[in-house]
Amino acid sequence: MNILIIDQVAKRAEPLEQALRDLGHEVLVRPPGKYAIYKMVESFQPDVVIVDADSPDRDTLEDVSMTSDRLPRPIIFFANDEDDDVIRQSIQAGVSAYIVDGLQPSRVKTLLNVAISRFEEHQRLKGELKKTRDELADRKIIDKAKGLLMKHKQCDEDAAFSAMRKMAMNKNVRLSEIAQDVIDLFG
Known part of the structure; x- marks a missing residue:
């Protein structure tokens, strides 16, 4: 597994990096700041991202959120901040695991498994x-189209639905596409 570690303090990342390498993972360590987390993930395409910081700030959480939306992958946060709001905001941003008080190398495998499973x-x-x-x-579009067909073709609901279903099968498209066509035509 390819793992990206983002840490401002290179010495702090060394035990984690070694523990991950001992487990057979490829590890890349980068300092934050020069490049956003999103850009690093986009560039390196890691399987897992680990961020080690004293406390995630607003910019970091926005960056994590964008990464989670556009390039989803497990993100593990190691932080010293135990504030419930910060933890909640981190999880809402897309962090899979938020660990306080550092890391013991013996727990790395379990933490990875938990974060990946949660992700x-x-x-x-x-x-x-x-x-x-x-x-x-789709259901809303279909119902609206049925109503329009019933009104314009003066038929009952079953007939309107059957007509749309038949058109969808004949054209080999989804029923909602036919319904949208009906709305565009009669709406």
């Missing part, structure tokens, strides 16, 4: 939510 579950839930939202949006 995968979060991605699965995001996918389900998107699918549900898309289905609801």
Whole structure:
């Protein structure tokens, strides 16, 4: 696994870097500041990102959020800040694991596994939510198109739905595409 460590203090990153290499991972260590987390992730394409900082600031959290939205991957934060709001904001930004009080090299494998599992579950839930939202949006379009067909063709709901379904099958497109065409035509 390719892992990107972002740390302002090179000495602080050395034990973590060694523990990860001992587990067989490829590790790249970079200081923050010159390049944003997003740009580093875009450039190096790591499997996991580990950020070690005293406390995540607003800019860092925005950068993590953008990275999570555009280039999602597990992000582990090591910080000294135990503030509940900071932890909550970090998790909302897309951090998979927020660890306070440093790292013992013996815990690296477990922390990686937990962060990756949490990330995968979060991605699965995001996918389900998107699918549900898309289905609801499609349902609204289909219902609106049925209403327009019923009004303009003076037919009942079943006939309107059957006509759209038949057109979708004949054209080999999704029912919602036909419904949008109906809305564009009669709406």
